[in-house]
Structures are given as structure tokens and as C-alpha cells.
Amino acid sequence: MxxxxxxxxxxxxxxxxxxxxxxxxxxxxxxxxxxxxxxxVTQVKERLYQAGIDCRVYDxxxxxxxxxxxxxxxxAVRIYKxxxxxxxxxxxxxxxxxxxxxxxxxxxxxxxxxxxFSPLGLRKKARLITIPTTSGTGSDCNWGLVLTDxxxxxxxxxxxxxxxxxxxxxxxxxxxxMSPQLTADTGMDALTHAIEGYTSNWKNDFCDGLCxxxxxxxxxxxxxxxxNGQDEEAREKMHNxxxxxxxxxxxxxxxxxxxxxxxLGAVFHIxxxxxxxxxxxxxxxxxxxxxxxxxxxIAHLLxxxxxxxxxAAFSLAQxxxxxAQNINQPLxxxxxxxxxxxxxxxxxxxxxxADMDTQTVTSARIPTTDEFEKLFRYAxxxxxxxF
Ligand SMILES: [Zn+2]
Numbered sequence: 001m002x003x004x005x006x007x008x009x010x011x012x013x014x015x016x017x018x019x020x021x022x023x024x025x026x027x028x029x030x031x032x033x034x035x036x037x038x039x040x041v042t043q044v045k046e047r048l049y050q051a052g053i054d055c056r057v058y059d060x061x062x063x064x065x066x067x068x069x070x071x072x073x074x075x076a077v078r079i080y081k082x083x084x085x086x087x088x089x090x091x092x093x094x095x096x097x098x099x100x101x102x103x104x105x106x107x108x109x110x111x112x113x114x115x116x117f118s119p120l121g122l123r124k125k126a127r128l129i130t131i132p133t134t135s136g137t138g139s140d141c142n143w144g145l146v147l148t149d150x151x152x153x154x155x156x157x158x159x160x161x162x163x164x165x166x167x168x169x170x171x172x173x174x175x176x177x178m179s180p181q182l183t184a185d186t187g188m189d190a191l192t193h194a195i196e197g198y199t200s201n202w203k204n205d206f207c208d209g210l211c212x213x214x215x216x217x218x219x220x221x222x223x224x225x226x227x228n229g230q231d232e233e234a235r236e237k238m239h240n241x242x243x244x245x246x247x248x249x250x251x252x253x254x255x256x257x258x259x260x261x262x263x264l265g266a267v268f269h270i271x272x273x274x275x276x277x278x279x280x281x282x283x284x285x286x287x288x289x290x291x292x293x294x295x296x297x298i299a300h301l302l303x304x305x306x307x308x309x310x311x312a313a314f315s316l317a318q319x320x321x322x323x324a325q326n327i328n329q330p331l332x333x334x335x336x337x338x339x340x341x342x343x344x345x346x347x348x349x350x351x352x353x354a355d356m357d358t359q360t361v362t363s364a365r366i367p368t369t370d371e372f373e374k375l376f377r378y379a380x381x382x383x384x385x386x387f
Contacts, residue, residue: 115160116143190218198215218323
């Protein structure tokens with residue numbers, strides 16, 4: 001038995017007007033200072049006030065939110081006693097909103113105890129709305145959340161089948177002004193979700209179509225979004241792609257680009273999408289033999305030059321590198337400005353983090369410690385290795 005879980009998804013132009021129909025008394029808006037400063041919080045508050053709902057704003061969420069931040073936020077939620085929690089922002093904000101909501105409902109548990117196997121009994125006090133302001137994370141549509149354990153320099157991939165939004169509002173108005181760098185980072189994250197969701201060992205019939213559609217949309221519209229942020233069609237398509245991929249991989253799983261990306265990001269403090277996107281071509285190559293058919297299907301869909309089973313994975317990895325290059329993303333760890341000595345010193349930590357990451361278990365091929373080392377070294381300078 002397995003589940004396919006989805007929020008009500010309201011998307012496209014003017015999706016935000018869904019808030020006009022909302023019923024409730026108090027909404028607790030979780031966001032960050034940047035989102036406040038560009039006026040998005042005001043837009044959401046105005047809608048909620050018009051619907052007769054009082055609001056409180058919590059804007060203390062940092063990028064890659066820590067356990068301390070969500071505990072502090074949960075305390076503020078408990079004092080305010082809302083019946084809606086609204087996560088308005090990128091993945092960090094929406095993940096923090098999910099965690100604060102869980103802790104509000106279940107003050108007896110620690111964030112690290114959120115897992116897919118223990119029922120939480122949520123929605124007794126509040127429900128959750130997610131409003132993404134980037135096109136990549138997919139957190140608006142799935143039940144996963146990533147928090148950072150700052151003392152251990154490690155990211156915790158957590159999730160519960162109940163920890164999904166009741167309503168996801170996917171309105172392109174929030175992404176039209178995204179910077180090229182944020183567009184590139186988050187867009188590569190969406191692509192990684194889509195490809196990993198299609199090839200993880202938890203892939204399934206309900207997610208395959210979503211993942212394939214998202215791959216196609218990202219290849220078609222990410223370069224346009226990056227090179228011309230005002231291209232409304234491309235922005236809307238990328239915003240949809242991110243949520244479609246979120247739904248797809250959220251109901252299957254991600255894989256090694258995520259476990260290695262989480263690890264590198266936690267040690268060297270690099271944004272999530274940039275690290276997972278960097279690892280994606282390397283991990284496609286590493287899993288080439290075990291997921292050959294799936295890569296061939298993706299290569300066929302993208303009309304790549306080589307779609308035969310033996311070559312398709314390498315052809316796809318190459319296409320991912322070309323896309324990354326087109327939008328000025330780093331292709332190697334070295335490109336991130338990390339010196340060889342600092343990389344080598346961190347290698348044992350990088351390997352052990354990745355080995356413990358929940359996304360490793362669901363990868364199409366699980367590396368040994370030696371293979372993890374090779375994979376990281378390969379991604380360091382792009383010099384081909386034999387797996
Ligand atoms: Zn991701």
C-alpha cells in the first residue's frame with residue numbers, strides 16, 4: 001500500500017484571490033524579511049483582512065532554517081493560537097512553516113521525530129496554506145521538510161504524510177521579479193526533483209507522468225525565465241513545473257543528487273538548488289546502469305541525440321550540464337570556489353553526511369563509502385572516474 005497526497009492546488013494568474021474565500025479567525029504568516037520588504041506580505045494580509053481574518057507575521061526564518069528557529073516560531077504560534085498557518089516564501093520558509101505547525105499541534109515532540117511512520121494527528125488546531133515565491137522547491141505541494149541541525153552541521157530530511165498544505169497557491173505574480181541567480185538555483189532544484197522522482201527506487205505510476213512533464217517544462221522554460229525574467233509565459237510555466245515536480249518526487253522520493261547536495265550545502269553553506277543541480281549529472285552517471293531504461297525514456301522525451309539504453313544516461317547528463325552552463329551555474333565543486341585542501345579536509349564529513357541522508361536510501365543505486373568518495377571527487381573537478 002502507498003499513498004498519493006496532494007493539497008488543493010490553486011494556480012495561474014490571480015490564484016491569490018483564493019484567499020478571499022477563506023474562512024477562519026486568525027492566520028499566522030511565516031515568512032522572511034526579504035519577502036516582507038518587497039511587499040508580498042502586505043498583499044497577503046490585505047486579502048486575509050478582507051476575508052475577516054486577523055493576521056500575525058513571523059519573519060525570522062533564515063535560509064536553510066535551523067531547529068532553534070522553528071522551535072522559537074512554534075512558541076509564537078502557540079501564543080497567537082491561529083486556525084491557519086500561511087507559509088509565504090521559498091522552500092526554507094515553507095519548510096519552517098510546516099515544522100512550526102507540527103510543533104503547534106504536537107508540543108510533545110521534537111522536530112527530528114517527524115517521520116512518515118508515526119501518525120501525528122494534525123489539523124486539530126490549524127490548517128496550512130503554502131504560497132511559493134520561488135519556482136523550485138516544490139515544498140508547497142509535498143509533505144517533506146528539511147531542517148538544519150546547526151550543532152552537527154547536518155541537514156535533516158523529515159516528513160509526515162500529514163504535513164502537507166491544505167491549500168497551495170501557485171501564483172506567478174510572486175516570481176516575476178526573481179533574480180536570475182535565484183531563478184537558476186531554484187530551477188535546477190525543480191529539474192533535480194523531476195529526474196530523481198522518476199528514477200528513485202520508490203518511483204510509481206502516480207508520479208511518473210508528473211515528473212516527466214516537469215522535466216520537459218524545465219528544459220523548455222528555465223533558460224527563458226533566466227535570460228528574460230519578464231517573460232510571463234516562461235515564469236508561469238516554471239512556477240507550475242516546480243509544483244508539479246514537487247508533487248511527483250514528493251510522492252516517490254529524491255535520490256543521490258539530494259543526499260550529496262544536502263551534505264555539501266550543510267558543510268560549505270551553499271544554497272540547496274545550486275548544490276543538488278551541480279551533483280545531478282554526476283549522480284545520473286553513477287546510477288546509469290541501474291536506471292538505464294528510465295533515463296532512456298527521459299532522453300526520448302527531450303529528443304536528445306542518444307536515446308539508446310547504453311548511452312541515454314550520459315546523453316541526459318550532458319544535456320543537464322549544457323542547461324546549467326546556459327544559465328551560468330557551476331559545473332563542479334571547484335567552480336564554487338572551494339579549494340582542494342578544504343574539500344579534501346571535509347571529505348570524510350561530506351561522505352558521512354551523505355551516507356546518513358534519507359535520500360540515499362531511496363536512490364536507484366546506493367553507494368558504498370568508497371563510491372561516495374569517488375562521486376564527491378568526480379564532482380570536485382569533473383575528471384572522469386570509473387565507478
Ligand atoms: Zn530539492
